[in-house]
Amino acid sequence: xxxxxxxxxxxxxxxxxxxxxxxxxxxxxxxxxxxxxxxxxxxxxxxxxxxxxxxxxxxxxxxxxxxxxxxxxxxxxxxxxxxxxx
Numbered sequence: 001x002x003x004x005x006x007x008x009x010x011x012x013x014x015x016x017x018x019x020x021x022x023x024x025x026x027x028x029x030x031x032x033x034x035x036x037x038x039x040x041x042x043x044x045x046x047x048x049x050x051x052x053x054x055x056x057x058x059x060x061x062x063x064x065x066x067x068x069x070x071x072x073x074x075x076x077x078x079x080x081x082x083x084x085x086x
Contacts, residue, residue, distance in 0.1 A: 015061065
């Protein structure tokens with residue numbers, strides 16, 4: 001990205017998460033646990049499986065999309081982004 005250029009819309013901070021893995025995580029063995037935090041809302045959760053991690057992310061992204069669509073409708077403009085499957 002060059003100075004002065006706008007970030008790509010699909011990389012908006014509302015879609016950013018920090019994932020911290022526990023020291024005993026072994027992804028290749030299917031053992032995954034840790035903590036995930038949504039950057040903008042600071043909503044966080046501990047997880048002990050990939051399914052739990054993805055479920056948290058899906059819920060937060062669904063909430064973000066719903067909020068964006070409501071804000072766009074209130075402003076009389078089309079929504080700027082669409083929900084993504086997780």
